[in-house]
Amino acid sequence: MASFSFSSSSSILFLLFSISIAATSFTPKSLVLPVIKHPSLQYIIQIHQRTPLVPVNLTVDLGGRFMWVDCDRGYVSSSYKPARCRSAQCYLAKSISCGKCYLPPHPGCNNHTCHLPAENTVIQLSSSGEVTSDVVSVSSTNDFNPTRALSVHNFLFVCSSTFLLEGLAGGVTGMAGFGRTRISLPSQFAAAFSFNRKFTVCLSGSTRFPGVIFSGYGPYHFLPNTDLTNSLTYTPLFINPLGFAGEKSSEYFIGVKSIEFNSKTHFLNTVPLNTTLLKIDRNGNGGTKISTVNPYTVLEPSIYNALVKTFTTELGNIPRVDAVAPFEVCYSSKSFGSTELGPGVASIDLILQNKKVIWRMFGANSMVLVNDEVLCLGFVDGGVEAKTAVVIGAHQIEDNLLEFDLATSRLGFSSTLLGRNTNCANFNLS
Numbered sequence: 001m002a003s004f005s006f007s008s009s010s011s012i013l014f015l016l017f018s019i020s021i022a023a024t025s026f027t028p029k030s031l032v033l034p035v036i037k038h039p040s041l042q043y044i045i046q047i048h049q050r051t052p053l054v055p056v057n058l059t060v061d062l063g064g065r066f067m068w069v070d071c072d073r074g075y076v077s078s079s080y081k082p083a084r085c086r087s088a089q090c091y092l093a094k095s096i097s098c099g100k101c102y103l104p105p106h107p108g109c110n111n112h113t114c115h116l117p118a119e120n121t122v123i124q125l126s127s128s129g130e131v132t133s134d135v136v137s138v139s140s141t142n143d144f145n146p147t148r149a150l151s152v153h154n155f156l157f158v159c160s161s162t163f164l165l166e167g168l169a170g171g172v173t174g175m176a177g178f179g180r181t182r183i184s185l186p187s188q189f190a191a192a193f194s195f196n197r198k199f200t201v202c203l204s205g206s207t208r209f210p211g212v213i214f215s216g217y218g219p220y221h222f223l224p225n226t227d228l229t230n231s232l233t234y235t236p237l238f239i240n241p242l243g244f245a246g247e248k249s250s251e252y253f254i255g256v257k258s259i260e261f262n263s264k265t266h267f268l269n270t271v272p273l274n275t276t277l278l279k280i281d282r283n284g285n286g287g288t289k290i291s292t293v294n295p296y297t298v299l300e301p302s303i304y305n306a307l308v309k310t311f312t313t314e315l316g317n318i319p320r321v322d323a324v325a326p327f328e329v330c331y332s333s334k335s336f337g338s339t340e341l342g343p344g345v346a347s348i349d350l351i352l353q354n355k356k357v358i359w360r361m362f363g364a365n366s367m368v369l370v371n372d373e374v375l376c377l378g379f380v381d382g383g384v385e386a387k388t389a390v391v392i393g394a395h396q397i398e399d400n401l402l403e404f405d406l407a408t409s410r411l412g413f414s415s416t417l418l419g420r421n422t423n424c425a426n427f428n429l430s
Contacts, residue, residue, distance in 0.1 A: 026140075026148070026150070027193060027194065028140035028141070028147070028150060028193055028216065029140075029141075029142075029143065029216055029217045030140070030141055030143070030195070030214050030215060030216030030217050030218070031138050031139065031140055031141065031150070031189055031193070031214065031215040031216055032138075032139055032140070032141040032146050032212055032213070032214055032215075032427070032429075033045045033046075033047070033138060033139075033212065033213045033214075033215070034046070034210040034211075034212060034429055035060060035201075035202075035203060035204070035210055035211045035212060035213055036207070036210045037203065037204055037205070037206065037207045037210075037211070037398075038169040038170075038207070039207055040169045040170075041295035041394065041395075042059045042060075042122065042168065042169045042172070042293070043059070043060040043203055043211075043292050043394060044057050044058065044059060044060065044169060044171075044172060045057075045058055045060055045176055045213065046058075047136055047137065047138055047176075048136070048137040048138075048149070049069070049077075049134055049135065049136050049137070049155075050075075050076070050077035050079065050080070050134055050135060051077050051078045051079035051134075051135055053135070053137055056069060056173055056174065057169075057171050057172045057173060058172060058173070058174050058175055058176035059122065059168050059169060059172050059174075059175045059176070059293070060175075060176050060178065060213070060292045061119075061121050061175045061176065061177050061178065061179070061292060061293055062178050062179070062201070062251070062252065062290060062291060062292040062293075063121075063177075063178070063179045063180075063249070063250055063251030063252060063289065063290075063291065064119065064121065064175055064176065064177025064178060064179050064184070064250070065116075065119070065177050065179050065181045065183070065184060065244065065250045066093070066116070066118075066156065066157060066158055066177045066179075066181060066183045066184055067155075067157040067158070067174065067175070067176050067177055067184075067185060068118035068119075068129060068157060068158040068159075068160045068164070068174050068175055068177075069157055069158075069159060069160065069173055069174035070160060070161065070162050070164065070165055070173045070174055071107040071108035071129075071130075071159035071160065071161075072108065072161050072162040073162055073173075075107040075108070075159070076107075077107070077134055077135075079134050079135045079153070080107050080132060080133075080134050081132060081133045081134065081154065082107075082110040082113040082130055082131070082132045082159075083095075083113055083114050083130075083131040083132055083133065083156070084112055084113060084114075085098035085112045085113065085114050086098075086114075087114070089114075089131060089133065089156055090114035090131060092156070092182055092183060093114065093116055093131050093156060093182075093183050094116075094181075094182075094247075095114035095115060095116050095131050096114075097114060097115040097116070097128065098112065098113070098114055098115075099112075099113060099114070099115045099128075099130070100112070101113075107130075107132070107159055108129065108130050108132075108159040108160070108161070109130070110130065113130050113131065113132070114130075114131045115128045115129060115130055115131060115158075116128070116129065116131055116158050117129075117244070118158045118160040118164060118175075119175075119244065120164050120165070120166065120167060120168065120175065121175070121293045122167045122168060122293050123166060123167035125164060125166065125167070126164075127160055127161055127163070127164050129158040129159050129160035129161065130158065130159045131156065131157075131158055131159075132156070132157065132158070132159050133153075133154040133155055133156050133157070134154075134155060134157070135151055135152070135153055135155065136151070136152045136155040137149050137150065137151045137152070138150060138152070138189070141214070143218070143219050143220070143221050144221050144428060145427075145428040145429065145430060146429060150193075152188065152189070152192045155188055155192075156183045156188065157174075157183075160174070177250070178199060178201075178213075178404075179250030179251060179252075180239070180248075180249075180250045180251075180252070180406060181250050184250070185199075185215070186198070186199035186215050186404070186406065187406070189215040189216070190215070190216070193216065195215065195216040195217065196216070196217065196405070196407050197405070197406035197407045198215075198216065198217070198403065198404065198405045198406065198407065199213060199214060199215045199216075199403075199404055200213065200214040200215075200218070200220065200401060200402065200403045200404070200412075201213050201292075201397070201401075201402045201404070202214075202220075202399075202400070202401050202402070202417075202424035202427070203292070203394060203397055203398045203399070203400075203424055204398065204399070204423065204424045204425040205364070205395075205398040205399055205423070205424075206425055209425035210425065210429065211398075211424035211425060211427075212424065212427045212429070218403075220401060220427075221427075222417075222422045222423075222424075222426040222427050223422065223426040223427070223428055224421070224422070224426075226420060226421065226422045226426070228401050228414060228417070228420070228422075231401065231414045231420065232401065232403055232412030232413060232414055233357060233358075233359075233412065233413055233414075233415075234357075234410050234411065234412050234413075235254055235255065235352045235353060235357055235359075235410065235411050235413070236254070236255060236353065236409060236410055236411075237252055237253065237254060237404070237405075237409045237410055237411050238253040238254065238255060238280065238287065239253070239409075240253055240280050240284050240287060240289070241280070241282065241284060242283060242284030243284070249284070251289050251290075251291075252289060252290050252404060252411065253280065253287045253288060253289045253290075254288050254289075254290065254352065254411055255278075255288070255352060255353055256278050256288040256350050256351065256352060256390060257275070257278065257351045257352065257353070257354075258270060258271070258273075258275065258278075258351045259271040259273065259303075259307065259348065259349065259350060259351070260348075260349045260351060261310055261311065261314050261346040261347070261348060261349070262346055262347045262349050262360070269310055269313070269314055269346075270310075271303075271306050271307050271310045272306050272310075273302065273303050273306045273307075274302060274303075277300055277302070277303060277389040278389055278390070284387070285387055285388075285389075286388065286389045287388055287389060287390075288350075288388070288389060288390040288391075288392065289388050289390075289391055289392070290391075290392045290397065290402070290411075291391050291392065291393055291394070292394050292397075293394075294391050294393040294394065295393055295394050295395055296326070296327075296368070296378050296379060296380050296393040296394075296395050296396070297378065297379045297380070297390065297391060297392050297393040297395070297396050298379075298380050298381075298382040298386065298388075298390075298391040298393060299379055299380070299381065299382055299386075299389070299390055299391075300382055300386045300388075300389045300390070301381055301382065301383065301384065301386065303389060303390065304379065304380070304381040304382070305381075307348075307379060308328070308329055308377070308379075311329065311346075311348075311377060312329065314345075314346050315331075315345070318331060318335050319331070319332075319335075321374060323376075324370045324371075324374055324376055326380045327368065327370070327376035327377060327378065327379075327380065328377075328380075328381070329376060329377040330370070330374050330375065330376040330377075331374070331375050331376070332373060332374065332375070333369060333372065333373055333374060333375040334373075335375075336363070336367075336375060339362075339363065340418055340419060341362035341363055341364055341416060341418050341419055342362050342363030342364025342365070342366075342367060342418070343363035343364075343367045343375055344363060345362075345363045345366060345367060347360045347361060347362050347363075347366070348360075348361040348366050349361070359413055359415060360415045360416075361396055361415075361416075362416055362418075362419075364398075364399065364416060364418055365378070365395065365396045365397075365398065365399075365400070365416060366378055366379075366396070368395060378393075378395050378396070398424065399416055399417050399418055399423045399424050400413060400414055400415060400416060400417065400424075401413070401414040401417060401424070402414075
């Protein structure tokens, strides 16, 4: 079977989305998607899809390979187009599976269409689904607030089954993959509107006030009159050679060299750990990735134990209280002062390519208020089955601006926005 190069894939994407570009003379600089934090600790976006358009709620999977949607229940659309075997769409999706259906044709079940395994990464469940396309509508932005809705025709996704929704938030009908593939949301948006392959995530810590995901160019203006465009520090993104089904991973890895606590006395307390675990080995084990489906940072057991020991040493004689699952290290909330950056604890510093490139996590991101009286260290033990050494979870990236540049393979990060008198809920969505 023929294979397509990088340039061939780009040409296919251009052809697939030429209808969208021709349909309007308006070319946006970027798109904006509001992101709601659900009480289940999943992060939800809403797009409009199909003909006629209907709202579709999707759980955000930062490293997901593509968008998949439940087609078993009430999927009705006059613009639904299944991808026929050996078509350009199938090549682009890297599907090598061609299927038949023995029922009357309907969304998700058509003869001679290609298939891909859709993944529910929240509970690690997968199922094969039909590769297809339909209309998707999202909002553009003028860098200050949303402007007009734009439609993307022939947007590729996987049509999957209802049982794959198990464990997802109520009202959700699929997952939105933002990973490093040619059919992820940012890649398809970039092709449709001639953007750079770049997107920016800003998750809100509030279940009442949404954060945002931008696709396309900056700048990033947040209330009150704060331009965050030049607030980013950059670090390389790495590719894990072994991901789903033996292919290169679509997830986002960064190079953490060491972890330190930076106390109020400016004394650096380095966490003693086996630094070889921080490197990705040839079997795909180790390294540090960023995740939106893990609500909290998950650590390989030896790294977790070293972090906890260093943290408790740093706090001195502050007594612990009973653990509250999933956390093991908890304290009375009265034991800590409150600052604009969260509870008054030492920052946890991820040292990246050198000592000048530091992702600093203050109390708002390192601690979790589980109730009015108990505050816990927001890191969990990944157990003996942990494949990745450090999985930076969603709580640790809330109110941080993260710019993922797929073209240059680098991450721009702000550390917390709270010290800049703003947060991720301060983009004007009105």
